Amino acid sequence: MDVLKDFGVRMKELRLKAGITQESLAIRAELDRSYVGAVERGEKNLSLLNIEKIANALDVDLSYLFEDERFAPRSTSLKRDLKKPLETRFVYDIDFDNQVMAWKVTGPLNEHDVHKIAQNIKSLVLLLKKGEVKLLIDNQPMIIDGLPFVFSPEVYDVWEELQTWLLPYLNRVVVLCNSRFMKNQLDRLAKRSGIACISKHIFSPDLEGNSREALAFLDIESNPILTSEPKEAGSV
16 A cells, blocks of 8 residues: 555545645645645655645645545536526525524535625525524535535635624524535634534434434424425525
8 A cells, every 4th residue: 555645646536526726725735836746646755744734725624634535526517517597506495483594505606606695695694683593504415426526615715704794693503514525624614714613514324314403403393495395495
């Protein structure tokens, strides 16, 4: 077993799944681009410091770098789905009785999409009671060719800004994740945005169990966003 080559393959896989170029990763990690390329080819030894820099640039915990989880390739399938109407890739529901703002992501989103979504969410949350809003987010349908995919760093940057803005309005937040990778990234993002103490990120193969856990965390009995056909779900 070649440890350096195995690490390089894993690093490249995560970089590609996150939609990051070598140059972008190098900038985020404050490393030379040629060094990043050599690491991916298994040609460079790494210090613990540089491994930590790479993990932070990929926005994952150090331990996750050494896990094995497969993802959908960023292929023509994702590019094709990005051309679909936004309302087919993102739907929401607002429950005034329970103060729940819920949404489901069913396809890939780019930075422009998420800026538009964020503005819409802010407008809707203002209709609810400040400090009592419960967020229910279902990212489990983010699957292409039977494999999960994750948001790009630019999209996560917008989500982080949105979470920071939402913080004074929130009571609880629960996110159903499509992979350990997403859960790991969202755990880290929640710490940065300040919502970690009121949020829960759930991932397991048991989708029904995940829904029950999410509803219990929010102390509600049901929500149309968790049904196969969201009832009267809105679109942006």
